[in-house]
Every structure is written in C-alpha cells, then in structure tokens.
Amino acid sequence: xxxxxxxxxxxxxxxxxxxxxxxxxxxxxxxxxxxxxxxxxxxxxxxxxxxxxxxxxxxxxxxxxxxxxxxxxxxxxxxxxxxxxxxxxxxxxxxxxxxxxxxxxxxxxxxxxxxxxxxxxxxxxxxxxxxxxxxxxxxxxxxxxxxxxxxxxxxxxxxxxxxxxxxxxxxxxxxxxxxxxxxxxxxxxxxxxxxxxxxxxxxxxxxxxxxxxxxxxxxxxxxxxxxxxxxxxxxxxxxxx
Numbered sequence: 001x002x003x004x005x006x007x008x009x010x011x012x013x014x015x016x017x018x019x020x021x022x023x024x025x026x027x028x029x030x031x032x033x034x035x036x037x038x039x040x041x042x043x044x045x046x047x048x049x050x051x052x053x054x055x056x057x058x059x060x061x062x063x064x065x066x067x068x069x070x071x072x073x074x075x076x077x078x079x080x081x082x083x084x085x086x087x088x089x090x091x092x093x094x095x096x097x098x099x100x101x102x103x104x105x106x107x108x109x110x111x112x113x114x115x116x117x118x119x120x121x122x123x124x125x126x127x128x129x130x131x132x133x134x135x136x137x138x139x140x141x142x143x144x145x146x147x148x149x150x151x152x153x154x155x156x157x158x159x160x161x162x163x164x165x166x167x168x169x170x171x172x173x174x175x176x177x178x179x180x181x182x183x184x185x186x187x188x189x190x191x192x193x194x195x196x197x198x199x200x201x202x203x204x205x206x207x208x209x210x211x212x213x214x215x216x217x218x219x220x221x222x223x224x225x226x227x228x229x230x231x232x233x234x235x236x237x238x239x240x241x
C-alpha cells in the first residue's frame with residue numbers, strides 16, 4: 001500500500017506541475033476566455049474563429065500557434081491524468097471497492113483515447129484556412145465523449161473512495177469532491193450544443209473541484225505516510241529496547 005500511495009502522490013505532483021507549465025507556456029493575445037475549451041466544444045467555424053481571435057492577423061497566427069503548442073503538450077498531460085486516475089482507482093480497489101475502482105480505470109482509459117483522437121483533430125483543424133464547420137464538428141465529437149468518460153470516471157472514483165469502510169473523513173471528503181466534480185461536468189457537457197457558455201462555466205467548475213479533490217488526496221497520502229513512518233520508527237525503538 002505504501003508504494004502505491006507514494007506513486008499516486010508523485011503522479012499528482014507531476015500532473016499539477018505539468019498543468020502549471022502548460023498554462024505558463026500558452027500565452028494568448030487578446031481577451032477571449034476559455035480558448036482551449038472553446039476549440040474543443042465549439043462545433044462550428046465561428047467558434048473556432050472566436051477561440052483564436054486576436055489583434056490583427058499576427059495575433060490570430062500567434063493564437064493558432066499557441067493552440068498547437070498546448071495540444072502537443074496535452075499528450076503528456078493525458079498520460080499523467082490517466083496514470084493518476086488509475087493509481088487512485090487501484091488504491092480504492094485495495095481498500096475494498098474493486099469493481100468501482102476497475103470501472104473508473106476503464107472509463108478514464110476511454111477518456112484518454114478520445115482525448116488523443118481529439119488532439120489529432122485539433123492539429124488538423126489548425127492547418128485548415130479558413131476554418132470549416134466540418135473540422136469543428138470532428139473535434140467536438142471526440143471532445144464530448146472525452147468529457148463524458150472523464151466525468152463518469154470521476155464519479156465512480158469518488159464513489160470507490162467515499163463508500164469504503166474504515167477510511168478517514170478526509171478521504172471521504174475527497175471522494176465527495178470527485179463525485180461533485182463529475183456531476184457538475186456532466187451537467188455542463190450535456191448542454192454544450194444548447195448553451196456553450198454555460199457548458200464552459202460548468203466544466204471550469206468541475207475542473208476546479210477535481211483540483212481540490214487531488215490536493216486533498218495528496219495531503220491525506222502525506223499524512224498517512226508520515227503516520228506509517230512514525231509507527232515503524234516506534235517499532236524499531238521497541239525492538240532495540
């Protein structure tokens with residue numbers, strides 16, 4: 001269990017660091033918000049144009065370059081979030097909820113596959129001038145399934161954690177945050193063709209909840225490992241006494 005917890009902690013730290021690096025490396029020109037999510041879920045050429053809008057042609061070209069850079073960096077991010085979810089699902093399974101943990105791992109794998117396909121569609125779309133509705137639809141088809149699988153995985157992972165017996169309140173809270181994130185995200189993705197702005201807001205909220213759940217999980221893992229070290233140290237002291 002200790003090895004698994006250390007691995008999960010390292011993955012959460014690596015995922016957080018890479019997310020910050022992606023944010024720092026992606027500097028758009030202009031005031032448009034949620035550009036990457038708009039590229040993913042905007043299912044027509046108008047939304048793609050809005051996503052890369054900038055001051056003049058140079059600004060647009062720069063923003064397209066930033067989307068491409070972010071997409072290439074996203075391949076590493078996909079690997080990291082997939083490994084993180086799988087490691088947490090394994091931990092939940094070891095604590096008793098094997099079926100829920102296994103289902104969460106399968107769903108996050110489905111999300112990762114669709115994310116890779118989505119990235120390919122984005123890279124193709126960024127080479128098309130002018131943008132067309134067809135390339136926008138290709139991206140959004142993969143994106144909607146990515147998010148559906150991702151948020152379902154979050155719900156099942158949260159259930160696998162929260163429904164385990166003999167766990168701390170902190171772990172149960174982290175499970176609740178995973179569940180809340182999944183519910184908020186699904187409520188958003190179900191309406192992306194009706195109200196894109198609402199969907200973007202709900203997905204942002206869901207990702208914020210995911211971040212909180214991961215940080216709470218990281219803190220609890222740290223506390224657990226610290227307690228195990230203390231118990232082992234006391235055991236060595238008693239053995240030599």
